[in-house]
Amino acid sequence: MTSPHTSRKRDLTQGPIWSHVWRMSAPMIIGIGSIVSFALADTYFIGQLGATQLAAIGYTFPVTTMFFNIVFGMAIAMSAVISRKVGSKLFEEVKTTVTIGIAIVVIASIVMAIFGQMMLVPLFSSLGAGEEVMPYIREYMPIWFVGAVFLSVPVVSNAAIRGMGDPVWPAVIMVMIAIMNIILDPIFIFGLFGVPRMEVQGAAIASLISYIVAFAVVLSLLIFREKVLTPLCIFSRNAWTLASKPLLAIAVPVALANVITPLITYGYTMILSTLGDEAVAGYGVVSRFEAFALIPIMALAGGLAPLVGQNYGAGYMHRVDEAIQKGLRFAVYYGLGAAICMAIIAKPVATAFSDNVIIHEFVMRYLWFVPFSFVGLNMFLVVTSSMNASGKPRTSLTLNLIRAFAIALPAAWIFVGFMGTDGFYAAIIATNLLSAACALYYVKTIRCKDETNAVI
Numbered sequence: 001m002t003s004p005h006t007s008r009k010r011d012l013t014q015g016p017i018w019s020h021v022w023r024m025s026a027p028m029i030i031g032i033g034s035i036v037s038f039a040l041a042d043t044y045f046i047g048q049l050g051a052t053q054l055a056a057i058g059y060t061f062p063v064t065t066m067f068f069n070i071v072f073g074m075a076i077a078m079s080a081v082i083s084r085k086v087g088s089k090l091f092e093e094v095k096t097t098v099t100i101g102i103a104i105v106v107i108a109s110i111v112m113a114i115f116g117q118m119m120l121v122p123l124f125s126s127l128g129a130g131e132e133v134m135p136y137i138r139e140y141m142p143i144w145f146v147g148a149v150f151l152s153v154p155v156v157s158n159a160a161i162r163g164m165g166d167p168v169w170p171a172v173i174m175v176m177i178a179i180m181n182i183i184l185d186p187i188f189i190f191g192l193f194g195v196p197r198m199e200v201q202g203a204a205i206a207s208l209i210s211y212i213v214a215f216a217v218v219l220s221l222l223i224f225r226e227k228v229l230t231p232l233c234i235f236s237r238n239a240w241t242l243a244s245k246p247l248l249a250i251a252v253p254v255a256l257a258n259v260i261t262p263l264i265t266y267g268y269t270m271i272l273s274t275l276g277d278e279a280v281a282g283y284g285v286v287s288r289f290e291a292f293a294l295i296p297i298m299a300l301a302g303g304l305a306p307l308v309g310q311n312y313g314a315g316y317m318h319r320v321d322e323a324i325q326k327g328l329r330f331a332v333y334y335g336l337g338a339a340i341c342m343a344i345i346a347k348p349v350a351t352a353f354s355d356n357v358i359i360h361e362f363v364m365r366y367l368w369f370v371p372f373s374f375v376g377l378n379m380f381l382v383v384t385s386s387m388n389a390s391g392k393p394r395t396s397l398t399l400n401l402i403r404a405f406a407i408a409l410p411a412a413w414i415f416v417g418f419m420g421t422d423g424f425y426a427a428i429i430a431t432n433l434l435s436a437a438c439a440l441y442y443v444k445t446i447r448c449k450d451e452t453n454a455v456i
Contacts, residue, residue, distance in 0.1 A: 017322045020307050021300070029299040030171040034178030038210075039064075039288045042203045045185045047285075047353045053200055054354055055277040056136035058284025059129045062269050064144065066262035067112055071152045073255025074105045075159035076305065077247045080389045082163030083309030093242065098160045098228045100243035102153060104251075109152040113145040127266065128273025128280070136200045143204035151211040154218040161226065163306050169225075173217055181210040253393035257384070257400035267409045271416050272424065279421060282362030285353045286370075289363075293338050293371065297378040300327055300334075301385035308389040324386050324443065331378035339371035366425060373429040376436030383439035395442055403435040 039061075047054045078101045085093050116123070124137050154177075158170030184206035191197025198205065222229045233239035265287065272279040304327050311319040346367035350360040380403070387396040408431040415423030 017307070017319060017326060021303055021323060021326060029296055030175055033292070033295045034171075034174035037178045038181050038207060040292055041182045041185050042207070043285060043288050044353060045189050046200060046203055049189070049199055051278065051281060051354055051356045051359065052132055053136055054284065055281040056129070056133040056140070056200065058280045059124055059127050059133060059137060059269065060140060060144070061284050061287055062127065062262050062266040063116065063123060063141070064148075065265055066259055067116065067148055068155070069258035069262055070112065070255045071105060071109060071155050073258045074101060074108070074247070074251045075156045076254045076388050077101070077251035078156050079159040079163040079305050080250050080309050081246045082160050083306035083389065084312060086164060086310055094164065095228045095230050096233050096239050097243040097247065098157075098222065099230050099233050100240055101156060101160065101247050103234050104244065104247065105152050105156045106149070109149045113149050116145050117142055127269050133277065139201040140204045143201065143208055147204070147208035147211040150208070150215040154214040157218045157222055160228070161221070162302070163309065164226070165306065167303065169221060173214055173221070176217070177210040177214040180213060181206055184209060250388060250393045253397040254388050257393070257397040260400045260404040264404050264408045268412055268424070271412050275416070275421060276358070278356060278358035279362055281354065281356070282359045282366070285359065285363050286366045289349060289367070290371070293342055294374065294377070296334055297331060297381055300330055301381045304382065305385050305389040308386050312390040320390065324382065327382040327386070328379055331382050332375050335375035335378045339374055342367045342371040362421060365421070369425050370428050373432035376432035376434075379436040380432070380439045383443050399435070399439055399442060402438055403431065407431045407434050
């Protein structure tokens with residue numbers, strides 16, 4: 001193991017807060033951007049095949065997002081637990097935690113993939129997918145499920161490496177496979193260089209190959225560079241007890257909180273399907289583009305997690321407070337800047353993904369108005385990420401439940417019923433702003449170290 005205790009750069013309990021935030025977040029911008037580029041590239045190239053194929057991919061978004069948000073629950077738990085163990089100088093427990101955490105995510109992702117394949121037709125039928133788009137979904141999703149199992153390991157392993165204070169290698173791995181995916185997408189989709197034309201299925205195959213490469217690279221990194229994998233411990237009951245208890249204490253509520261986001265998307269898709277496949281396709285485009293625009297704030301939230309975790313584990317609460325306050329200020333400034341930029345480029349973005357006039361209108365109007373509420377969404381992400389890192393996943397889960405079931409879905413159902421697509425935009429704006437107000441009300445609980453859901 002490139003021991004955290006042998007590297008000052010990995011010790012986040014000393015030195016200027018903002019320099020640590022920048023050092024941890026900057027590589028994550030690249031890494032998260034790479035993850036988002038997978039979906040964005042698929043959306044762009046499949047959009048060239050036609051509006052029906054683009055709508056089919058729009059229907060897959062809630063399901064694929066739900067799968068990975070569950071995996072990200074374990075990733076967040078891994079980063080939080082590892083960073084707090086590093087802050088508490090429990091270096092030997094780091095190895096056991098990493099190994100058991102990877103074993104847990106492999107088992108969970110296989111179970112989810114099998115379930116998803118078995119429930120494929122009823123799952124997408126419940127979203128409103130009709131006979132016209134279902135053949136394309138059947139081509140894409142079975143291969144995607146296999147690839148997702150391979151990608152779950154790099155996602156969780158990268159979180160462990162970040163928790164040890166190294167944000168660079170995780171970003172390098174994700175950039176590498178993103179480039180592979182972008183290169184392979186047109187080859188398999190359109191049948192270039194002698195490869196058969198596979199269209200929608202080709203996009204899934206390109207992703208599968210990229211994910212397998214990521215799986216091999218990150219395992220090599222953990223074994224030979226970090227030296228944190230101890231495979232024999234998976235046969236030890238004590239090791240499972242030591243590692244699984246703190247991991248699952250965070251992973252389960254965080255995964256539940258993360259599942260809420262795709263549930264919102266699931267509900268949005270059902271509501272929009274009543275307005276036609278074009279509305280679903282348009283939402284599929286803006287969802288992926290929105291995720292791309294939110295990369296810096298997601299990187300900030302992810303970069304704050306090990307910083308908050310290590311200082312929380314060391315008992316330096318003044319540094320925890322300072323990190324959160326700096327994160328909130330950045331959330332406001334970046335949110336306003338991103339909204340202006342997205343409004344300016346709304347028209348070229350809309351025309352790049354489809355030649356359908358209805359889809360154009362949906363995308364442009366969304367990007368003109370909704371991003372100005374990103375200030376609220378950004379603050380919500382900073383607060384909930386800090387709560388997870390400091391061992392308050394239940395409070396984070398409470399906030400996400402309020403956001404989904406007390407604000408987002410009721411607002412969308414009511415507003416769309418009265419105002420159509422304009423009501424949809426209004427509902428998302430209201431959701432983002434009210435969610436921020438709730439998060440700011442609860443932020444003071446991060447200082448409560450004796451909360452029952454805090455686990456080291």
